[in-house]
Amino acid sequence: LHIYFSTETRMYSLLVLETLAMTYHFVAFIRTKNHKSLIYFSIFSILSLYSHYYSILVLLALNTYIFTKSKLGRIEMASWIKSQIVVILVFLPWLVYATNNIQKGCWCFNPIVGIPTLFASFSLGGLGIVTLRDVFNYSYGLINLNLVFFANLFLLFILFSLGAIRSKSNLMGFVFFIPLLVISVVGFFKPVFSPRGLIIIFPFYYFLVALGTESFKDPSTKRVIKFLVVVLLLETLVIQYSDPFFSKLIDI
DSSP states (O other), rough: OHHHHHSSSSHHHHHHHHHHHHHHHHHHHHHHHHHHHHHHHHHHHHHHHHHHHTHHHHHHHHHHHHHHTOOOOOOHHHHHHHHHHHHHHHHHHHHHHHHHOOOOOOOOOOOOHHHHHHHHTTTTTTBBTBHHHHHHEETTTEEEHHHHHHHHHHHHHHHHHHHHHHHTTTTTHHHHHHHHHHHHHHHTTSSBBBBGGGGGGGHHHHHHHHHTTTTTHHHHHHHHHHHHHHHHHHHHHHHHHSSGGHHHHHOO
16 A cells, blocks of 8 residues: 555655654664654654644654653653653644644544455555455456455465564554554544554554564575565556556546
8 A cells, every 4th residue: 555655646655754764763762862863753753743643643652662661761751751842842833723624535434444444455555446346356367356465465464463462562563553543442433544544554564564474483484475475465566557457546
């Protein structure tokens, strides 16, 4: 999905970049206690918030990690709190404006539908424009796309589950599960669950997939799994970007 969104002239690719930069400098700060990293983290936090509101979810996850798992000293913790206050104050004007100018037409789902759609989107770009019904009724030469799609989805989800089990207190597990949990709970009361907005947690999903792959001790097994993942992902991409059936993705 993130590759598909990179073809749109919208904020999604920028949002992923800013989220990754923010997380990178967050890790640098908690490891080195370097205040320069904290300054960069604050800058990218502000930029990501102005790109998309869902960045608040990532900041919530990082703050949860800081206050429950990190071992910062008193001085570093005070600096962290100050940085969060600065981020809030800088973002506050836009938050006030946005609250008074709510846009309609969110591509949002009830979490019961949204969560499966989200995990499906890890394997197939353009969901919501090309629907799952299209996938079921489509074949590309001798290739049945739904078989490729479900094989890809199943393999990635198994690896993701193994990685999630291993992550436990891992930062990447925090950044993936806390935004998903929060937006799911809120989504039962308000239409805010947007798979597009949750592109911010895609990199951490793939990190957990990689962690799951590394849980296999046999090197040969790892190589076979990596080969299957690459082949299935590439096959899906080739089908989507080489067949006229998917041209409606480009037209929108």
